[in-house]
Amino acid sequence: MSHGWNASGIPDQSGRTAVVTGANSGIGLITARELARRGARVLLACRDETRGREAETRIRRAVPGADVEFVPLDLAALDSVHTFAAAHAPDRLDLLINNAGVMALPYGRTADGFERQFGVNHLGHFALTGLLLPKLLATPGARVVSVSSIVHALSDIDIGDLNSERKYRRWVAYARSKTANLLFVHELARRLSAAGSDVVAAAAHPGYAATNLQAAGARMENRRMAERVFGIGNRIAAQPASSGALPTLYAATAPGVRPDSFTGPGLLGWRGAPAPSWRAAWTRDDVSSERLWVASEQLTGVAYADLAP
Numbered sequence: 001m002s003h004g005w006n007a008s009g010i011p012d013q014s015g016r017t018a019v020v021t022g023a024n025s026g027i028g029l030i031t032a033r034e035l036a037r038r039g040a041r042v043l044l045a046c047r048d049e050t051r052g053r054e055a056e057t058r059i060r061r062a063v064p065g066a067d068v069e070f071v072p073l074d075l076a077a078l079d080s081v082h083t084f085a086a087a088h089a090p091d092r093l094d095l096l097i098n099n100a101g102v103m104a105l106p107y108g109r110t111a112d113g114f115e116r117q118f119g120v121n122h123l124g125h126f127a128l129t130g131l132l133l134p135k136l137l138a139t140p141g142a143r144v145v146s147v148s149s150i151v152h153a154l155s156d157i158d159i160g161d162l163n164s165e166r167k168y169r170r171w172v173a174y175a176r177s178k179t180a181n182l183l184f185v186h187e188l189a190r191r192l193s194a195a196g197s198d199v200v201a202a203a204a205h206p207g208y209a210a211t212n213l214q215a216a217g218a219r220m221e222n223r224r225m226a227e228r229v230f231g232i233g234n235r236i237a238a239q240p241a242s243s244g245a246l247p248t249l250y251a252a253t254a255p256g257v258r259p260d261s262f263t264g265p266g267l268l269g270w271r272g273a274p275a276p277s278w279r280a281a282w283t284r285d286d287v288s289s290e291r292l293w294v295a296s297e298q299l300t301g302v303a304y305a306d307l308a309p
Contacts, residue, residue, distance in 0.1 A: 005254070005274050006246060007249060010037075010253045011255070012038055013038040014038075014039035016039075016040045016041070016092075016094040016095065017041045018035050018094060018096075019093065019097065021073060021075065021125065022099045023042070024054070026241050027099060027147070028097070030241055030245040031099060031245045031249055032055070033059045033066075035095070036059055036066040041068075042069075043068075043069055044056060044069065044070045045072075047072070047076075049072060052072070071088045072084070072088075073088075073128075076120050076124065077110065078127055081124060081131065085128065089132055089135055090135065092138075092139050093132055093135035095145070096136060096145070097145050097252060098129065098144065098145065098146040099147045102121065103117075104117075104170040104173075105170060110123075115163040115164045115165075115168070115173060117174050117177045118173065118177050118180065120177075121177035122177050123300055126184060127301075127302040129188070130297075131302060137199060140198065142199045142200075143199065143202065143257070144199065144200070144201045146182075146184060146202075147181070147203070147204055148182050148262070149178040149205050150207065150278075151174060152181070152279070153175070154175035156288070157179050158176065162295060164176075179280070179282065186286075186289045187292070188201040188307075189201040192259065193259060194308065201259055202251045202257050204250070204251040204274075205262070206241075206247060206248070207272075208244075243265070243272075246265075247264050247277075251274075261276065262279045263277060264277030
């Protein structure tokens with residue numbers, strides 16, 4: 001499928017517009033930079049303005065003439081998601097890259113009261129995609145790419161306790177949010193197909209890539225030893241973020257990407273060129289994906305009116 005594929009294989013993106021969430025660092029920054037390098041207009045949808053502006057500057061230094069723009073978006077606050085869609089959504093939207101995420105944080109809640117990992121990683125992107133759906137449906141060949149994780153294999157969702165109110169275990173909550181990403185893509189792809197749309201919904205994961213995501217929880221709690229362990233792991237075992245971004249870039253731009261596909265590094269899902277990735281059977285369960293979809297519409301108040309069940 002993609003033997004040896006790298007960023008030089010990205011087709012020309014001139015005339016196309018992309019929104020990349022969490023584009024201020026790591027995989028999101030590299031995804032945005034490489035799309036801009038190929039001629040796309042890229043909106044850097046980031047929570048922190050200082051870091052978003054810095055990312056804008058870094059991309060322009062790396063890619064002179066890059067058409068990139070920071071736009072504020074806090075996926076932990078539905079008001080911010082609505083503001084982004086109402087005030088900053090581009091007229092044309094070819095690529096929506098649902099990349100932003102948090103990992104294994106101490107228990108916390110979003111502005112709307114959702115458990116933080118489920119709220120940011122799934123519900124924020126569910127709401128964003130729904131609000132931008134008319135733009136995607138109106139753009140021939142549009143794609144939605146959601147970034148999941150191989151860690152989804154640790155746990156299916158608990159539809160009766162989506163916000164981890166009965167018991168909170170940070171890595172299980174993270175895994176469930178990443179399973180939710182895959183169930184969302186599964187159900188979105190099914191509904192797009194039923195509606196006769198050519199919009200492609202696909203998923204990707206970076207394998208083990210060296211980013212600041214792994215140590216964020218330890219840093220928040222001032223757990224210095226855990227932070228050091230993650231740092232050592234990144235240096236010894238992880239592939240660079242530039243390699244970790246390749247599955248996302250492949251899913252977003254390569255010809256022939258299939259709906260509901262899951263692309264990751266080809267070497268045991270850990271590192272290497274993009275390839276079809278293993279995924280847990282529960283991430284393709286039609287009953288679970290529909291139940292999560294209905295619950296997500298109820299929790300966010302965002303209904304996908306253009307896509308029938």
